[in-house]
Amino acid sequence: MKIHPVHNASCHCGAVQFQLSLPNGLVEPRHCSCSMCRRRGAIVASVPLDGLTILKGEEHLRLYQFNTMTAKHYFCSICGIYTHHQRRSNPNEFSFNIGCLDGVENPFELEPVKVLDGGNHPKDRDNVDGR
Numbered sequence: 001m002k003i004h005p006v007h008n009a010s011c012h013c014g015a016v017q018f019q020l021s022l023p024n025g026l027v028e029p030r031h032c033s034c035s036m037c038r039r040r041g042a043i044v045a046s047v048p049l050d051g052l053t054i055l056k057g058e059e060h061l062r063l064y065q066f067n068t069m070t071a072k073h074y075f076c077s078i079c080g081i082y083t084h085h086q087r088r089s090n091p092n093e094f095s096f097n098i099g100c101l102d103g104v105e106n107p108f109e110l111e112p113v114k115v116l117d118g119g120n121h122p123k124d125r126d127n128v129d130g131r
């Protein structure tokens with residue numbers, strides 16, 4: 001798959017458009033097995049907070065939080081697609097849904113990717129919050 005240094009991305013319905021700064025491509029693409037990520041199943045990679053810009057449709061994004069309410073999980077309120085989240089393990093980063101990248105027709109060609117053990121978070125062994 002071709003990853004551009006500045007790569008556009010969108011939710012499924014197109015209401016939410018965003019742009020990622022990916023000078024080093026996709027760094028450590030991965031799954032996470034926390035209670036949230038294992039349900040949504042996306043392959044994610046991360047950028048610094050200033051590496052993600054919402055171009056359009058910010059008003060359509062909904063925020064979902066749980067447990068310690070640290071991670072911020074965003075999804076499109078129209079089509080339901082997970083776009084990105086602010087990480088709990090590193091709040092200075094967003095992780096994003098690689099399947100949302102323009103031109104990426106098969107994110108699963110990245111498999112096998114690492115599975116982050118989000119159910120055993122270093123900050124709390126009781127499980128659950130998203131990384």
Ligand SMILES: [Zn+2]
Nearest residue numbers: 011013076079
């Ligand atoms: Zn949408």
